[in-house]
Amino acid sequence: MVKKFKNKTLAWLDYRLPVFSVLHEALVTHPTPRNLNYWWNFGSLAGITLLIMIVSGLVLSMHYVPHVDHAFDSVEHIMRDVNYGWLIRYIHSVGASMFFLIVYIHIARGLYYGSYKSPREVLWGLGIIIFMLMIATSFLGYTLPWGQMSFWGATVITNIFTAIPLIGDNIITWIWGGYSIDNPTLNRFYSLHFLIPFLIVGVVFFHIVALHKFGSNNPVGIDLTNKKEKIPFHPYYTIKDLFGFGIFFTIFSLFIFFAPNVLGHPDNYIPADPLVTPSHIVPEWYFLPFYAMLRAVPDKLLGVIVMLSSLFILFIIPWLDTCKIRSSKFRPFYKQFYWIFIFNFFILMWVGSKVPEGYFLIISRISTIYYFAHFLIVMPLLGKFEKTLPVPNNIFVISQKK
Amino acid sequence: MSAIGAGLAVWPFIDSMNPSADVLATGVKEVNLDNIKKGSSITVKWRGKPIFIKHRTDEEIKEAQEVNINQLKDPQKDQDRVVHPEWLVIIGICTHLGCIPSGQKNTDTKGDFNGWFCPCHGSHYDSSGRIRKGPAPKNLQVPKYTFINKNKIRIG
Numbered sequence: 001m002v003k004k005f006k007n008k009t010l011a012w013l014d015y016r017l018p019v020f021s022v023l024h025e026a027l028v029t030h031p032t033p034r035n036l037n038y039w040w041n042f043g044s045l046a047g048i049t050l051l052i053m054i055v056s057g058l059v060l061s062m063h064y065v066p067h068v069d070h071a072f073d074s075v076e077h078i079m080r081d082v083n084y085g086w087l088i089r090y091i092h093s094v095g096a097s098m099f100f101l102i103v104y105i106h107i108a109r110g111l112y113y114g115s116y117k118s119p120r121e122v123l124w125g126l127g128i129i130i131f132m133l134m135i136a137t138s139f140l141g142y143t144l145p146w147g148q149m150s151f152w153g154a155t156v157i158t159n160i161f162t163a164i165p166l167i168g169d170n171i172i173t174w175i176w177g178g179y180s181i182d183n184p185t186l187n188r189f190y191s192l193h194f195l196i197p198f199l200i201v202g203v204v205f206f207h208i209v210a211l212h213k214f215g216s217n218n219p220v221g222i223d224l225t226n227k228k229e230k231i232p233f234h235p236y237y238t239i240k241d242l243f244g245f246g247i248f249f250t251i252f253s254l255f256i257f258f259a260p261n262v263l264g265h266p267d268n269y270i271p272a273d274p275l276v277t278p279s280h281i282v283p284e285w286y287f288l289p290f291y292a293m294l295r296a297v298p299d300k301l302l303g304v305i306v307m308l309s310s311l312f313i314l315f316i317i318p319w320l321d322t323c324k325i326r327s328s329k330f331r332p333f334y335k336q337f338y339w340i341f342i343f344n345f346f347i348l349m350w351v352g353s354k355v356p357e358g359y360f361l362i363i364s365r366i367s368t369i370y371y372f373a374h375f376l377i378v379m380p381l382l383g384k385f386e387k388t389l390p391v392p393n394n395i396f397v398i399s400q401k402k
Numbered sequence: 403m404s405a406i407g408a409g410l411a412v413w414p415f416i417d418s419m420n421p422s423a424d425v426l427a428t429g430v431k432e433v434n435l436d437n438i439k440k441g442s443s444i445t446v447k448w449r450g451k452p453i454f455i456k457h458r459t460d461e462e463i464k465e466a467q468e469v470n471i472n473q474l475k476d477p478q479k480d481q482d483r484v485v486h487p488e489w490l491v492i493i494g495i496c497t498h499l500g501c502i503p504s505g506q507k508n509t510d511t512k513g514d515f516n517g518w519f520c521p522c523h524g525s526h527y528d529s530s531g532r533i534r535k536g537p538a539p540k541n542l543q544v545p546k547y548t549f550i551n552k553n554k555i556r557i558g
Contacts, residue, residue, distance in 0.1 A: 152501065156522065159500035174416075178425045180450030188419065275445060275452050277502040279521045295523060300498060300539045357524055 026212060031230035032237055033218035035395045039113075040216060041244035042106040048245055049099045050204065054197050056092040057141075064144065066190035068183045071146035072271045090260040096138050097263045098252055100286035103131060111317075112338055114326030115217040121318040123210040126203055128314045133200045135287070135311075140193040142284065146186065147268030152281050154181055154189070160294075163301040180274065220395045221327030229395050280355065288352030289345055293371065295356040296364040306368065313375050320375050322383025330389040334382050341374045430558035432550065435489065443506050445494060448557050452494040452502055453545060454518075455555075458529065463487045465516065466530035476541045480530045483544050491547050491555065492531040496520040498538035503527060518542070 005011040005020065014020040063082050065074040078085035107127070110116055116124035143154040158175055162168040177184030215230075224230055231237075255262070263285060267278050283291050293310050297303035313320075328335040348367045354360040431448045433455065438444055443456035458466075466480040467487075484490055496503050498520065504510040505518035505527075513519030513526035515534045520527075525536030532541040547557040 152522075156499040156501065159498075162500075174420050176421075177419055178421045178450060182425075182450050184422070184425065274450060275447065275502065277504075277521060281501065281522050295537075298537055300537060303537070355524070 026208070026233070027238065028232065028234040030212065030233040031215065031227075032233050033216055033224055033395070034229060034231045034236075035218050035220060036216060036237070036240075037219050038244070039105070039109040039219075041241060042102050042109060043211075044241040045102045045244055045248050046099065046106055047204065048248075049095060049102055050197070050200060053092065053095050053099060054201075056088050056095060057194075057197065059088050060092055061194065064190075066144070066187050068146060068186055068272070071144060071186060075145045087256070090256045093264060094252065094255045094260055096141065097284070097286065098248075098255070099134065100138070102248075103134065104286070107131065107314075108342065110217075111341075112328050113217055113219060114221055114321070114323075114328070116318045117321065117324075117326050118318065119214050120210070120217065123207065123214075124318060125315050126207040126210060128311075130200055130203050130207060131314075132311060133196055133203065137193060137196045137200070138284070138286070140189045140196070143186065143189050144193060145268060146272045148270040148272055148276075148278050149265045149268040149281070151181060151272035151274065152277055153283055154185070156281060158185075160304050160307075163304040165301070182274075217326060218395065219327060219329065220392065221325065221329070222391060222393065222395070224395065226394055282353050285349065285353075288350075289348035289371075290352075292348045292352030292364045293368045295352075296361070296368040310368075310371060313372070317375060317379070321379045323386065323388070324383075325388050325391055330391050331382070331386055332389065333386045334378075337374065337378050337382065341371075341378075344370045344374070430556060432554060432556045435553045435555065440488075442508065445506055446557075448545065453557060454490070454492050454494040454506060454531070454542075456490040456492075456529075458488055458490055462516070462529040466528060466532075469528065469530075469532075475533050476539070478530075478532060478541055483530055483532075483541070485547070485549060489555075490529075490531060491544065491557070492542040493545050494518075494542065496522065496525055496538055497533065497540040497542065498523055498525055498536070503542075 005014055010020060060078065063074060063078045063085065065071060075089070078089050080086075082088075110124065110127070139153075139157060143150045158172060158181065161172045161175060164171060173179065175185075176182070177188060215224075218224065265282065265284075282288070290307050290310055294303045294307040297306050323331060323334065325331060328338055344367050347363065348371065351360050351364045351367065356364060429449060431446065431453075433446055433453075435455070435457070438455065438457045440457050441459045441462075443454055445452045445454055447453070463480070469480070471477040471479055480487070483492075494502050494506070499522060501520050501522035503513075503518035503520040503525070505512040511519045511521075513535075515526050515528035517529045517531060517534075518527040519525070520536065520538065523537050525538035526534050527538075527542055528534050530541075531544075533539070545557050547555050550556050
């Protein structure tokens with residue numbers, strides 16, 4: 001191995017424990033496509049947000065009390081009495097929304113540029129696992145303040161398990177540790193909410209290992225064979241990622257300092273009451289599309305199956321999309337369907353926040369069908385029939401044209 | 403063999419998450435019915451769940467008994483859901499996703515069938531607590547209870 005470290009102690013240590021060379025390879029020399037656009041910033045943004053969530057969560061956990069009689073008060077104690085408690089809690093709650101926003105954009109970028117296609121199927125699948133773990137973590141975390149939305153959100157979501165035939169009731173008793181959501185439930189939710197982020201860190205590690213095996217995809221979506229098409233990660237992408245952090249922290253701060261509760265629900269500032277259901281239960285905005293699909297189906301078990309399928313279908317996208325060309329740039333028809341899909345996702349998000357009656361119910365059904373049709377009909381068929389544009393064999397052709 | 407051993411060793415960890423002895427011990431509750439006027443109802447807490455106890459009026463009983471049960475999603479005769487027709491005792495948890503239906507106070511929305519209405523996802527229950535409209539699959543559950551005397555019941 002080439003000597004990388006001038007510092008003798010570092011070289012001595014690295015010879016015996018090569019983490020420094022691994023880091024050096026990943027963050028400094030790693031050859032990266034030179035044509036990455038700003039949509040490629042969201043991976044590193046997701047990483048920094050995960051870190052912020054873990055650090056802020058750790059500090060919050062030092063003041064929070066996971067007991068039904070004290071949880072709500074301890075959160076108010078954090079808000080009013082703990083030094084900078086308000087700031088740390090707002091970082092954590094707004095951070096959850098930001099994390100989902102970033103990850104949604106990250107996934108949308110992967111969909112647009114075909115980053116899930118061979119040989120990056122496992123990389124994509126690991127990403128979906130991270131997304132699912134995030135869903136679990138944020139759901140568990142949302143119950144901890146023990147407000148009305150916490151309690152009833154947890155009730156509605158855990159009751160999904162009663163849809164399982166025969167053993168559903170036993171399973172939910174096991175999940176609750178009782179006959180209803182109560183102190184044992186809050187305790188275990190807290191415990192799991194603490195654990196899962198570290199599992200996410202583990203999967204992120206595998207996600208990065210898989211990424212570095214073939215390197216990043218790029219906007220043109222072709223395999224880069226010419227060395228000139230790649231540049232070292234540092235300083236080119238370290239500086240670009242840091243610039244992205246700057247923009248992100250500005251937006252993040254605007255929310256934290258000027259509109260910390262705008263993404264939350266006011267009912268969660270009412271202490272949980274097991275005998276009074278709020279008149280309208282809505283999940284956080286990032287769950288709304290999936291909540292809409294749950295409610296679009298009139299049958300309980302089928303509704304649950306549809307909602308879970310809407311997530312699990314993401315794993316098999318690499319095989320549903322039959323087109324060999326990765327980037328939508330060269331797929332004029334797919335590109336249009338892609339934007340319809342994104343639009344449809346927003347429709348689901350909007351209708352998920354409404355009472356499922358009348359027109360809203362009809363819209364939610366059409367949108368749910370379209371969501372699945374995009375993956376099950378559009379993706380497999382377009383790959384066969386679409387007339388794609390000619391794909392250049394290197395990235396320079398494109399940049400010269402412009 | 404070792405796989406079986408490892409499998410069995412996992413059980414205590416799984417079972418530790420089931421209801422503990424003290425949670426199981428809170429299973430029985432006695433309720434006095436003296437102060438519930440005809441046409442009104444009360445909510446009591448049993449095993450952390452709300453129990454609706456409704457003193458039904460004659461019209462409500464008649465309404466509940468005259469329904470053609472073949473039209474119901476979860477067919478059940480009103481007689482099979484009560485001990486004394488005057489008293490309806492049900493678990494006040496929507497069988498869809500566990501919200502608490504409104505309809506306990508006279509000023510509440512009672513839904514299209516003069517019983518209860520679940521605000522979460524729009525399930526309508528009748529005056530016997532049976533599901534009539536909406537996504538819930540089952541009737542509101544009837545807990546196990548006995549009449550100790552004319553005006554007192556024991557739930558559980």
